[in-house]
Every structure is written in structure tokens, then in C-alpha cells.
């Protein structure tokens with residue numbers, strides 16, 4: 450068998466020994482949504498470190514666990530903490546947790562992150578629903594022997610971000626009076642923030658926001674046939690658009706500043722996704 454698929458099945462078995470919870474929606478809690486765990490009526494949690502073979506985040510302050518529980522009546526699994534490529538993991542490990550969420554039964558997945566604003570109309574604190582992405586500057590998580598059990602060798606990526614889920618995000622935001630922009634996300638490896646020249650290049654390529662996660666997760670999920678949507682919290686003007694140097698502290702501060710709105714949007718969107726057949 451494919452060793453990457455072996456590892457997935459092994460991790461899945463370990464989780465199933467702890468819980469038989471059947472999630473409908475999967476959620477990745479990025480910066481600014483860490484507190485969302487408190488909004489979930491928790492049934493059980495599984496620490497990443499308790500799963501043999503599971504990649505554990507090295508970033509300080511990133512708690513690593515799956516939360517199983519309910520948002521309203523909707524059964525969800527949430528990832529509190531994700532791993533990034535810049536931490537040194539293989540791309541197949543970076544996407545292992547989201548693949549597991551899908552294998553656990555979550556066929557609708559919401560990815561979230563903090564991102565730099567390339568589009569100058571997207572000020573810090575703006576929430577942006579992803580319409581598309583550019584992953585050409587990071588290795589594909591699908592490189593290597595194809596996992597036929599998950600999807601085809603050459604998956605279509607015309608519509609990575611599901612139109613119906615995007616509409617739910619948009620309608621939910623409107624009903625809550627939360628401004629929600631739409632745009633294209635570009636993923637770079639990090640961990641250094643970009644140079645101003647890289648940001649100008651990214652803008653020329655059509656990107657509105659930049660970050661170090663999410664797009665490869667979306668690609669791996671799309672390969673599996675999951676329905677994906679994603680929201681970025683614009684935490685800072687991207688490099689060169691502001692006189693101040695970029696810091697992780699600024700990213701965290703802005704993400705925390707809008708976390709109430711962000712949480713409200715995600716909470717109510719999940720409720721509305723649960724109403725979908």
C-alpha cells in the first residue's frame with residue numbers, strides 16, 4: 450500500500466479508538482479563531498501528540514488538538530492548531546490532518562487563516578472569502594505516487610472553493626452585517642515574510658492576499674472530493690505597503706481584534722451549512 454495512505458489509516462484507527470464521533474463540518478482554526486473552541490459544545494478532544502505519527506506543531510502558542518462537538522446541532526470536528534510547511538514537515542504531513550477530517554466524515558470544510566493584504570483596499574481587520582488560489586510557489590501535496598483511494602492522479606482544480614459554501618458565507622455575513630470581501634489567496638512557503646518585490650509580483654499574478662498555509666490544504670481536500678471554503682483575516686498590509694516592518698505580533702494583534710466578528714461569521718455559517726441537504 451501507499452505509505453502515506455498507510456499512515457492516514459493508522460492515524461484514523463487511533464482516533465476511532467478514542468471516539469466514534471461523526472462530524473459533518475470540518476474547521477481549521479487559524480490565527481484569530483483560536484478562541485472558537487469555546488463556542489463548540491465539546492463531546493471529546495484528541496491531542497495531536499497522542500496520535501502516533503501525527504505531525505505536531507512547533508509554533509509556540511499553537512495548541513494542537515482535534516475538538517469533536519456541536520455548533521448548534523451541527524456535528525463538527527475542529528483543528529485547534531495546524532502544521533506549516535516552514536516548520537520542516539513534508540507537504541504530505543502538512544495536509545495529513547485535513548485529510549483525516551475528511552476521512553472522519555467531514556465533507557464540508559472551512560479553512561481559516563491570517564493573511565497579508567496585497568489588495569490595497571483590504572485594510573487590516575478585513576475578512577476575505579477565498580474565490581481561488583495560487584499554489585505555484587510551494588510544492589504540491591499531491592506529488593508522489595497517487596493515493597487512488599482518495600482521488601485521481603490529475604484532479605481538476607477549476608473550482609477549489611465550493612460555490613454553494615461560498616454563497617452561505619456571503620449570505621451569512623450579509624445577514625449579520627459583517628463586511629466580507631472576496632479574493633484570491635497566494636501561498637508562499639515562509640517563514641520569512643515576503644519582500645516588496647515579491648508582493649508586487651504576486652499582485653501582478655492576481656493575488657489579493659498572501660499567507661503560508663491553507664491553499665495546499667484546500668488542494669488536498671479537493672483531490673478527495675471534499676467541499677471547501679476558506680476565510681482569511683487580513684492582519685497586515687503585505688510587505689512594502691506599509692512603512693512598518695512586519696511582525697508576528699502585529700498579525701496576532703489584528704487577528705485578535707476582529708476575532709469576535711470572525712467567530713460570529715464562522716459560527717452562523719456552520720449553522721447554515723448544517724441546514725443544507
Ligand code: HPA
Pocket residue numbers: 563564565566642643659660661684685686687688695700
Ligand atoms: N505574509 C505571509 N503570511 C502572512 C502575512 C503576510 O504578510 N500576514 C499573515 N500571514
